[in-house]
Amino acid sequence: GAVVSQHPSRVICKSGTSVKIECRSLDFQATTMFWYRQFPKQSLMLMATSNEGSKATYEQGVEKDKFLINHASLTLSTLTVTSAHPEDSSFYICSASGTIVGQPQHFGDGTRLSIL
Amino acid sequence: QKEVEQDPGPLSVPEGAIVSLNCTYSNSAFQYFMWYRQYSRKGPELLMYTYSSGNKEDGRFTAQVDKSSKYISLFIRDSQPSDSATYLCAMSAPGTYKYIFGTGTRLKVLA
Numbered sequence: 001g002a003v004v005s006q007h008p009s010r011v012i013c014k015s016g017t018s019v020k021i022e023c024r025s026l027d028f029q030a031t032t033m034f035w036y037r038q039f040p041k042q043s044l045m046l047m048a049t050s051n052e053g054s055k056a057t058y059e060q061g062v063e064k065d066k067f068l069i070n071h072a073s074l075t076l077s078t079l080t081v082t083s084a085h086p087e088d089s090s091f092y093i094c095s096a097s098g099t100i101v102g103q104p105q106h107f108g109d110g111t112r113l114s115i116l
Numbered sequence: 117q118k119e120v121e122q123d124p125g126p127l128s129v130p131e132g133a134i135v136s137l138n139c140t141y142s143n144s145a146f147q148y149f150m151w152y153r154q155y156s157r158k159g160p161e162l163l164m165y166t167y168s169s170g171n172k173e174d175g176r177f178t179a180q181v182d183k184s185s186k187y188i189s190l191f192i193r194d195s196q197p198s199d200s201a202t203y204l205c206a207m208s209a210p211g212t213y214k215y216i217f218g219t220g221t222r223l224k225v226l227a
Contacts, residue, residue, distance in 0.1 A: 004159075006159070029167050034213075043204060093160075096211055102148055104148075110159045
């Protein structure tokens with residue numbers, strides 16, 4: 001149980017393109033989903049927390065107009081990187097936790113984004 | 117001082133060895149403690165999840181939490197080459213979904 005699916009797994013696109021990443025909880029309802037960014041050989045950096053039906057909470061230093069997050073249902077959250085530039089190239093990972101605070105987060109397999 | 121400290125390694129051990137991975141933390145409010153395994157180019161996979169102090173065992177894995185020392189450990193028995201990965205500790209306080217992660221320890225189990 002507790003499977004989180006993230007799609008696509010790999011994106012290569014030109015500078016200026018907007019890229020949408022989907023995160024789905026397949027077998028549980030996720031009240032809260034998280035978006036992380038991970039640089040090579042480093043730990044996860046939390047970008048934002050999203051709750052179903054409300055606006056996302058962004059971490060300090062994360063541009064909300066650059067990284068648009070939508071959490072329209074209890075099983076789906078999306079991250080859109082708008083007008084992506086080479087410095088946005090990274091590994092983006094989502095996670096989801098169930099409806100009870102304290103339940104562990106379950107992670108997707110990540111999206112490797114490369115902006116040329 | 118970081119809230120969570122974890123030795124980045126790499127830690128190299130022979131196949132069959134017992135591996136000990138550790139994290140220390142400074143925030144006494146943490147009550148939930150997790151260990152994740154992350155293979156290269158994959159998302160973290162939940163290995164162990166414990167609440168408050170004590171031990172928890174699952175197969176070859178044992179998690180220990182010592183809240184008095186603010187110290188958590190993950191033991192891997194009979195380590196296998198397939199255990200080669202980065203191990204991340206994570207913790208959180210009651211009332212919040214937000215996790216604080218360690219930097220991760222890279223483990224290599226040599227055949």
